[in-house]
Amino acid sequence: MKAISVGMLGLGTVGSGVVTIIENHQDKLMHQIGCPVKLKKILVKSLDKQRAVEISPELLTTNEDEVLNDPDIDVVIEVMGGVDNTREYLLKALKNKKHVVTANKDLMAVYGTELHTAASENGCDLFYEASVAGGIPILRSLVDGLASDRITKMMGIVNGTTNFILTKMTKQGAAYQEVLKEAQELGYAEADPTSDVEGLDAARKMTILATLGFSMKVELDDVKVTGITQITEDDLKYAKQLGYTMKLLGIARRDEEKVDVSVQPTLLPDTHPLASVNDEYNAVYVFGEAVGETMFYGPGAGSLPTATSVVSDLVGVIKNMRLGVNGRSAVTPQYPKKLKSPDEIFSKYFLRLHVYDEVGVFADITGIFSKHKVSFEKILQMPLKRKELAEIVLVTHHASLKDYEEILVELNELHSVKEIKSSYRVERGER
Ligand code: NAP
């Protein structure tokens, strides 16, 4: 078989890793696919930039058509990021019958259906393993490994940057801004880290996971998102005292035919397997009706780990080329989308309040919870430096989101509650 020619869009953190793996693993690739892989052209923004890998200058171009319109190029690897131009480039690549491998969750979370349709219409493969949890082969595990099961719950630490930040804040008491800078220098964070710290990056990945895991077209707008920017040292201190670890967790759950998907800082018992996933590492816990609990763990970001997934997708494309089955792997969702309403979503909650230290305050607070039939699992009360104030930290038993949101509104209206300092979901890991 003749060499497979690959065009690449982008030569940054991930693109450099792809070059390294293709160069270093030629023997293994040759053994797996029976032909050499040749990088023919790479689109970049700047031709003069210093590169992390040695690359012949004639391979680089700033004209995308040298990749997208080259009839010799069989596969386009997209590792440049961005959405609008990138969508246009990939639609053009597919129209020109080039298979596409992408690491771009921003694009797949929003334009996944359109790109899948274009790929099928043109008999092309579209693979995006690296778009969720970097080096962990989670998408293949959902689509192939667990194909025979019915998945009912997925919980994911799917953003390396925020996991790195929360780990350093929890274990070393490090300051948020300082650790964010370190994550950027290490290449984990997006060019604009807002999407990492505000939870949007994780939401995009949960959109992809929920769509594949539940075989239902979940949209980004269906995911309720809260990021990590409001977490304080005090929250982490109380979490520790109560035996919890704070993680930015994506949670997707199916009950009967309805689903809910969210991303939020969540307290996990220290003994939960996801609680020991630290630094930039990611993990996705998947519960299937037949298999029970499974967990997939590994590096969620970084040059070589992410490039491993990209190049594995490339191997998948080339194997399909040999078998003549490209463009047939996309499966249309089996179920129509049905989302739960807030009275159908249940969780436990951690709540931290500053209250006026007066007779009857506690009765007022418990009265509101009792009215909504929500009871407490844990309660702490501490005096504050300001003598007239006290701090109350409590963990509820299960409550519906509807009840809990109403409780927060009613607590805010109590004159004895000075401020709701923080509130987090608590997951015990039941299915
Ligand atoms: P990056 O380091 O910023 O690299 C982006 C590359 O694309 C650069 O080489 C840049 O060219 C090129 N580029 C960007 N916009 C371009 C444009 N309009 N025209 C031509 N070239 C353009 O990004 P990255 O971290 O490698 O991420 C790439 C993709 O992988 C993103 O979708 C990201 O979300 C995803 N991803 C990243 C990681 C990770 O750990 N970094 C993990 C999983 C997925 P210049 O070099 O000339 O500036």
Ligand code: HSE
């Ligand atoms: N910024 C992302 C993260 C890169 O921190 O997980 C991997 O998608």
